[in-house]
Amino acid sequence: MTTSRKRAGSPEAAPFRRTVESREVRSYVVRAGTADAPPRRIRLSGYDLLTGSWYTPMTFFYRDTLDGAELRASLARTLRRYPPLSGRLVRDPAGSGGGLSVLCDDAGVRFTEAESPEPMREYGPSVRAEPVIGGLLREVSAFRVIDRDTPLLKIRLTQLRGGGSVLGVMINHSLADGGNTVAFLENWSREHRGLPWPGPAPDHDRTALDALGELSTDPATVAARAFTGVSRLRLLRTNLRAGLHRLATVTTRFGAAELAALKREAQTGLTGADAWVSTNDALTAHLWQLYAGLRARPADAPEWLGLIVGAQPRLGPGALPAGYWGNCVTNSWTGTTAGALRGAPLGGVAQDVRSCLEANTADKLRDEIAYLNSYRRSGVSRHVMSVRAPDVSETSLTVNNWSQFPLYGIDLGAGKPFWYEFPDLPVPTAHIAPTPAQDGGRDVHLCLPVQHAARLRDDPAWQARLHPFPGAPVPSAAPGD
The missing domain is CATH 3.30.559.10 (Chloramphenicol acetyltransferase-like domain)
Known part of the structure; x- marks a missing residue:
């Protein structure tokens, strides 16, 4: 969607981003299939708590079409080594000193599939899109996360007309910084392709910090x-x-x-x-x-x-x-x-x-x-x-x-x-x-x-x-x- 150019230099002269129309087709809950009984609680560190319960959205554009079923299968396998991502954010009990924890109960990740009537465009510095296609940001409010059944990871896969896919990823920032978010995506990528993961297994224990x-x-x-x-x-x-x-x-x-x-x-x-x-x-x-x-x-x-x-x-x-x-x-x-x-x-x-x-x-x-x-x-x-x-x-x-x-x-x-x-x-x-x-x-x-x-x-x-x-x-x- 574009608008006509107005006076040069005006903040409203032209849109900074292109809106990609899409509609949700179906939604799934993806789980690792493993959880301790009772569920493990991981207490968040001071660095975790600085971020609040906001989400970090990232969007990746692919010229070829991603397979939703295969993505969900590899995501479930990857979540076995990332139990916080399929858990829920809870407030620590009174008398424990305050703070938040992740309850690693494998309540699940939300995975949405959507379709767009638009073709894939040559996105880049000169043609830009919204950071997450569809209303994904509006679906997850930072004020409705703690002590609720709100997924901490949400995925939206949008298939475009004529081929190509857009993958939107939203991780609650209280779980990971940018580097560790990308490390999770890199490990998901390797798991999906049947490749060994690089480096040591993820360690989620904040007591070391x-x-x-x-x-x-x-x-x-x-x-x-x-x-x-x-x-x-x-x-x-x-x-x-x-x-x-x-x-x-x-x-x-x-x-x-x-x-x-x-x-x-x-x-x-x-x-x-x-x-x-x-x-x-x-x-x-x-x-x-x-x-x-x-x-x-x-x-x-x-x-x-x-x-x-x-x-x-x-x-x-x-x-x-x-x-x-x-x-x-x-x-x-x-x-x-x-x-x-x-x-x-x-x-x-x-x-x-x-x-x-x-x-x-x-x-x-x-x-x-x-x-x-x-x-x-x-x-x-x-x-x-x-x-x-x-x-x-x-x-x-x-x-x-x-x-x-x-x-x-x-x-x-x-x-x-x-x-x-x-x-x-x-x-x-x-x-x-x-x-x-x-x-x-x-x-x-x-x-x-x-x-x-x-x-x-x-x-x-x-x-x-x-x-x-x-x-x-x-x-x-x-x-x-």
Whole structure:
């Protein structure tokens, strides 16, 4: 579905996403067929509880048609090693210190099959679809999950006219972070094709993570904590404030040659032992500077960059079981003023990004685990939020780097997907993903206030600033233009 173009640069000039019409044909409950008696309870960690009971939707587009019956059979086999996914979320009993657990009772996963009268299109950065085809997001409310018979994993398989399939996957975020969600999908893919699973079996016991908690004795670490406890009223105000902003996503592709040029630009002028920055450091710095220019805040206004960082490798070898499966992600922040950010050389900003990443030491993470566990023991985990949450929509850009995840390796019997969609997020975010060709390039999903997203998509001057090197690709116009 498309709309006609209006005034150039208008937020309503053209749709950011294409709606794919579909109708549900049938629905199944998929179970592993195994469960302990009585069912095992897995108590969620402080990192798990940070996410709330929201769902993370991902959508994969396949040129060939997936077989629903075969998918359900392989999914049931895969669930035998992922009992939380077919369980239910329950509140811990009074007197246990508060928190949530997963009851691994094999109550089941919902698997929906649907049909669309539309053909498969050439989805990609210039033609985008809703993150989950159909009303899947509306079917699962985060407020109707705890202590209810609500599936924690939902799958929607949509068959398109003339061939091709769209696979929508929604996992309750309290169970797993992005890396572990993709690890589950990769294992499902291998199970479906009769291949051995790579690496160790998934380990769902959160006590290993809880045991690592130890409050830091370093005042600088304590002062720089990424999370803070707030009152119920402040939490409500923060959530309501975030909900007032309209955001949309512009997706663009950076080729490997363009990324190499960005890195060379960042390295120019850097000397000494700390001169090295990674390709992702340079890309992140470029995106942060671009957004600071796009929203043009006063020179003395604060600008913050938030990095979402996998904690497991930074806790040190052997700190957690190799197959640990859950949420194990932290964040860290670096800041400056808008004027300084806009005028800084790319290399200096890239070094700030590198320093922000390296600030996630084992001491910082152990302190964080202990801090979050203290709120769980007090029964007020829901009152913990990011230190930047109150002003995140106005002052910051959050970067979530999935470029090393095998998103385009999820082969479920019909070849690898040719495109992957990620949802719009509630705060300004740069989501970095690999390209379908897995050629060293990056697809960047920039979720920004709608007026900024429209300007970045429609204004040639801003497209040129997004891709500053000759021969670089630029965002195409919206679908139907």
